[in-house]
Amino acid sequence: MSEHHGFSPLLFVRRAGLGVFLVGFGLFVLVPLLSDFRLTDDILSEMAANNEIYQHHQEIVIGELQALKDKTYPHQFAFLTDVKRELTESNERLDSGSQIWEYDFGQYQYRLVRAASLGPVSSNPTLWFFLTVGLSMLGGLLYALPRIWLEPGGIKNNGVFQSSVKSRGWLGIGVGVFLIGFYIALYFYPAVIADWIRLGDPISELMRGTLSDQWFFYGMLYTAAVLTMGVRMAVNYRHSRYQLVRTASVSFFQLGFAFLIPALMVLINKPELGYDLKNSWPLDYSAFFDYRIDGYEKHGVFGMVMLFWTIALSTLVVPALAFFFGKRWYCSWVCGCGGLAETLGDPYRHLSDKSRTAWRVERYVIHGVLVFAVVMTGIVVWDLFTESAVSVAGFQAWQVRSWYGFAIGSIFAGVVGTGFYPLMGNRVWCRFGCPLAAILGLVQKFKSRFRITTNGGQCISCGNCSTYCEQGIDVRWYAQRGQNIIRSSCVGCGICSQVCPRGVLRLENGPTEDRYNEVSLVQIGKGRIDIA
Amino acid sequence: MRQIVILGNGVAGITAARHLRKRCDDEILVISGESDHFFSRTALMYIYMGHMAYENTKPYEDHFWKENRIRLLRTWIQAIDTAQRQLLDADGRQIPYDVLILATGSKPNKFGWPGQDLDGVQGLYSLQDLENMERYTRGIERGVVVGGGLIGIEMSEMMHSRDIPVSFLVREKSWMERVFPAEESEMINQEIRDNGIDLRLGTELDRIEGDEHGRAKAAVTKDGSTIPCQFLGLTVGVSPNIEFVRSSGVECDRGILVDDSLETSVPGVYAIGDCAQIRDPLPGRRPVEPLWYTGRMMGETVARVLTGEDLSYDPGTWFNSAKFFDLEWQVYGKVPSQPDEGEGTLVWKDPGGKKLIRLNYLDEGERPVIGYQVMGIRYRHDVCQEWLDARKPLRYVLENLGVVNFDPEFYRQHEADLVEVYNRQFPGESLKLKRKRGLRNLFRLRRSERAA
Numbered sequence: 003m004s005e006h007h008g009f010s011p012l013l014f015v016r017r018a019g020l021g022v023f024l025v026g027f028g029l030f031v032l033v034p035l036l037s038d039f040r041l042t043d044d045i046l047s048e049m050a051a052n053n054e055i056y057q058h059h060q061e062i063v064i065g066e067l068q069a070l071k072d073k074t075y076p077h078q079f080a081f082l083t084d085v086k087r088e089l090t091e092s093n094e095r096l097d098s099g100s101q102i103w104e105y106d107f108g109q110y111q112y113r114l115v116r117a118a119s120l121g122p123v124s125s126n127p128t129l130w131f132f133l134t135v136g137l138s139m140l141g142g143l144l145y146a147l148p149r150i151w152l153e154p155g156g157i158k159n160n161g162v163f164q165s166s167v168k169s170r171g172w173l174g175i176g177v178g179v180f181l182i183g184f185y186i187a188l189y190f191y192p193a194v195i196a197d198w199i200r201l202g203d204p205i206s207e208l209m210r211g212t213l214s215d216q217w218f219f220y221g222m223l224y225t226a227a228v229l230t231m232g233v234r235m236a237v238n239y240r241h242s243r244y245q246l247v248r249t250a251s252v253s254f255f256q257l258g259f260a261f262l263i264p265a266l267m268v269l270i271n272k273p274e275l276g277y278d279l280k281n282s283w284p285l286d287y288s289a290f291f292d293y294r295i296d297g298y299e300k301h302g303v304f305g306m307v308m309l310f311w312t313i314a315l316s317t318l319v320v321p322a323l324a325f326f327f328g329k330r331w332y333c334s335w336v337c338g339c340g341g342l343a344e345t346l347g348d349p350y351r352h353l354s355d356k357s358r359t360a361w362r363v364e365r366y367v368i369h370g371v372l373v374f375a376v377v378m379t380g381i382v383v384w385d386l387f388t389e390s391a392v393s394v395a396g397f398q399a400w401q402v403r404s405w406y407g408f409a410i411g412s413i414f415a416g417v418v419g420t421g422f423y424p425l426m427g428n429r430v431w432c433r434f435g436c437p438l439a440a441i442l443g444l445v446q447k448f449k450s451r452f453r454i455t456t457n458g459g460q461c462i463s464c465g466n467c468s469t470y471c472e473q474g475i476d477v478r479w480y481a482q483r484g485q486n487i488i489r490s491s492c493v494g495c496g497i498c499s500q501v502c503p504r505g506v507l508r509l510e511n512g513p514t515e516d517r518y519n520e521v522s523l524v525q526i527g528k529g530r531i532d533i534a
Numbered sequence: 535m536r537q538i539v540i541l542g543n544g545v546a547g548i549t550a551a552r553h554l555r556k557r558c559d560d561e562i563l564v565i566s567g568e569s570d571h572f573f574s575r576t577a578l579m580y581i582y583m584g585h586m587a588y589e590n591t592k593p594y595e596d597h598f599w600k601e602n603r604i605r606l607l608r609t610w611i612q613a614i615d616t617a618q619r620q621l622l623d624a625d626g627r628q629i630p631y632d633v634l635i636l637a638t639g640s641k642p643n644k645f646g647w648p649g650q651d652l653d654g655v656q657g658l659y660s661l662q663d664l665e666n667m668e669r670y671t672r673g674i675e676r677g678v679v680v681g682g683g684l685i686g687i688e689m690s691e692m693m694h695s696r697d698i699p700v701s702f703l704v705r706e707k708s709w710m711e712r713v714f715p716a717e718e719s720e721m722i723n724q725e726i727r728d729n730g731i732d733l734r735l736g737t738e739l740d741r742i743e744g745d746e747h748g749r750a751k752a753a754v755t756k757d758g759s760t761i762p763c764q765f766l767g768l769t770v771g772v773s774p775n776i777e778f779v780r781s782s783g784v785e786c787d788r789g790i791l792v793d794d795s796l797e798t799s800v801p802g803v804y805a806i807g808d809c810a811q812i813r814d815p816l817p818g819r820r821p822v823e824p825l826w827y828t829g830r831m832m833g834e835t836v837a838r839v840l841t842g843e844d845l846s847y848d849p850g851t852w853f854n855s856a857k858f859f860d861l862e863w864q865v866y867g868k869v870p871s872q873p874d875e876g877e878g879t880l881v882w883k884d885p886g887g888k889k890l891i892r893l894n895y896l897d898e899g900e901r902p903v904i905g906y907q908v909m910g911i912r913y914r915h916d917v918c919q920e921w922l923d924a925r926k927p928l929r930y931v932l933e934n935l936g937v938v939n940f941d942p943e944f945y946r947q948h949e950a951d952l953v954e955v956y957n958r959q960f961p962g963e964s965l966k967l968k969r970k971r972g973l974r975n976l977f978r979l980r981r982s983e984r985a986a
Contacts, residue, residue, distance in 0.1 A: 156860030458915025505912035
């Protein structure tokens with residue numbers, strides 16, 4: 003920044019933006035702690051009327067819950083302790099055939115907390131949406147935008163390695179712990195964050211005429227993060243049209259395909275088809291689960307077209323485009339996980355492990371997950387077709403399916419994949435876990451027109467490319483030998499090319515014949531001598 | 535089995551070690567006093583700026599050396615005993631060798647300015663220099679950089695990245711005007727100023743004033759102005775780092791004199807990289823070329839010579855590159871500050887002043903192109919070299935110039951603009967750019983013919 007003396011309005015806006023963000027984020031953190039909880043007859047009868055407690059449970063469950071009635075709890079943890087006790091006692095009284103299943107057990111807790119909440123958020127969710135999500139977004143934008151006028155465009159990774167939040171200092175660890183906690187609550191204890199979920203009500207009602215649930219709330223935050231941090235990304239790389247186009251693309255696909263279209267499906271009364279149309283199996287591991295198939299069937303031709311699209315996307319579209327453009331067209335242009343990684347995760351890209359050991363682990367783990375995904379889907383589909391409750395090695399389809407959902411879908415993709423951004427970089431899931439990335443990687447490695455071309459002998463081995471590779475590829479290893487970089491894990495974000503100070507790297511699609519240049523030529527002597 | 539000792543673990547020494555290991559089974563020992571492992575000297579600035587940590591500048595992981603049986607020794611060598619074929623280190627240790635490769639690099643120049651040895655006055659070459667710069671620039675109010683070279687601009691950028699105001703004193707009337715044509719030089723001046731640096735052209739340092747603790751406190755210029763500052767970067771070039779070699783009986787001039795197989799006056803002793811001086815340089819080349827690329831090529835050449843190849847050092851077509859703040863520069867072939875007699879130049883500069891393309895050619899016959907220079911644009915090394923070798927005519931080059939463009943996808947291409955300049959410069963010509971990158975090529979499956 004060139005302003006060293008006197009008052010700079012732009013610097014002031016930037017600082018104010020940081021302040022506004024911190025206020026918004028601070029209020030967001032406080033939201034789950036602000037409410038009292040109180041269960042009343044009105045609430046219970048409304049829940050019964052809305053079938054939020056299922057008919058066959060109502061008599062006993064509501065009977066048990068009478069014990070909690072009209073008591074005021076200062077926070078949801080005390081309330082939940084009592085709710086759990088009553089639900090457990092209900093189960094002891096219910097016949098073994100009609101007990102509350104584990105999933106519904108959690109949903110009942112969530113619905114009761116949500117309904118019993120008495121506090122600022124429940125009385126004015128719109129205001130609190132603006133105070134939390136709104137202020138955070140506004141602050142982020144005010145912080146990011148002044149850079150356009152404060153300094154010339156270009157690579158400005160100044161101080162990244164001294165930054166506590168970006169380089170695993172206390173702030174970074176703190177952000178990691180918060181994100182991990184957020185995902186654990188979201189996936190496994192939504193009752194604890196019922197007041198957060200309510201923040202989604204105003205937009206959910208506007209978009210689809212229903213109240214928010216945990217997944218709508220998550221999608222809303224996710225989209226807000228991609229859009230806000232997408233603006234930051236665009237500001238940071240405003241000198242690069244490749245990065246501008248790519249950032250616009252991930253923002254568009256997140257907003258349109260992941261957020262708006264599913265809501266539209268609910269609005270036109272096809273909630274069973276409210277899926278993200280760009281999400282391809284096996285990343286979308288539930289694509290062929292029974293409830294999804296039922297949904298396709300229920301909506302006739304429309305449903306069949308969508309089933310056809312789901313199959314065509316995974317088997318034709320994804321591999322064909324990967325042949326032409328590499329896996330980047332999906333992973334860093336379209337995919338939601340990639341979209342978050344390339345925006346919210348951009349400040350953490352240098353934290354990926356570049357060691358050879360990490361590469362070895364990566365190959366075992368990601369292909370292991372792919373095998374798991376294929377086997378799991380195979381069993382589930384077989385089960386669906388034969389309706390025979392198949393068991394493989396004594397395990398039934400629903401068991402294998404729920405293990406996958408827990409271990410891969412929730413823990414790996416969510417808790418580790420995003421929670422570990424500030425600890426292990428922004429592509430932990432994409433690099434080590436995503437089975438779709440594994441398939442795309444195989445295409446990219448063996449049959450694709452994509453490569454990163456190394457520009458002759460211009461490399462000075464500085465290491466910026468390797469350092470800022472979010473996938474932990476040691477780009478320099480190839481560049482300094484004059485070799486093209488063809489790695490299955492490369493998502494084609496193009497940042498290596500941007501940070502290179504000598505113009506050495508270019509992402510290219512081209513004929514497959516000369517893709518692997520065995521040796522590049524740097525002329526020394528009358529003949530050419532290969533550098534290797 | 536020979537004991538090959540390489541003195542210096544920079545790019546020249548390490549490239550020699552790696553290529554020796556590929557080609558022979560001899561013992562290889564690399565000695566350095568500076569660092570335990572090879573790191574990229576060109577990346578020192580990025581450590582200071584916080585773009586990378588020291589670990590990130592190491593091109594090979596630490597296990598690489600053991601796996602490839604390249605022994606590393608950290609010590610400062612003080613003398614070479616060529617008669618006994620051994621080295622003596624600072625602790626009096628004797629290290630025998632059969633073959634010695636000297637790759638001791640450079641040291642920053644100092645030209646006898648009063649105050650040049652004060653604390654907070656230094657060049658930037660080694661890891662130790664970086665540590666000193668880190669210490670002496672902490673919390674300062676202003677830094678001064680003296681000398682119009684690449685390191686000068688780097689030191690300015692380094693301090694600027696930490697919001698330290700910088701005054702940059704350059705003796706010439708325009709930055710590096712003896713290397714760059716006026717347009718390029720002016721672009722770089724502008725880039726330096728756009729980044730808020732107090733660039734003072736045509737300004738020479740007279741002396742440095744110190745405080746009572748022996749710490750620099752001001753730079754005084756020859757025109758009599760005093761610039762209060764707490765740190766001075768002296769970046770007026772480098773010289774071969776060969777003090778202890780001079781006294782060992784190895785023949786030296788500015789650098790260690792070597793023949794075209796990089797052997798010194800003492801059989802079995804070789805010199806490569808910044809410290810070597812070629813006795814009979816090839817036409818158009820300087821005897822001492824302190825560059826990353828030449829160090830790397832010399833390292834490979836000496837490894838081939840030592841493993842029995844009959845080879846003489848030839849760095850081939852000139853190329854270089856750099857980045858000045860946000861402005862990238864690449865050159866292939868011959869592009870001097872002024873075209874020589876019988877040469878012509880064709881240049882396009884964008885009105886925003888951040889991009890430039892220049893072609894130099896021989897002004898005879900079909901006007902073969904002899905040099906490509908770009909700023910703010912990237913060009914392909916292999917195609918430029920192919921076309922230079924084939925002496926492609928100016929018209930051919932212009933019509934096909936799109937093929938050379940190496941900028942990232944979606945970037946604006948300016949080759950057609952240069953063709954327009956040509957058509958204006960040569961009345962009666964109406965060339966058209968035939969080949970550019972773009973959507974047309976997106977789905978092409980077969981390799982195109984690159985150089986017809």
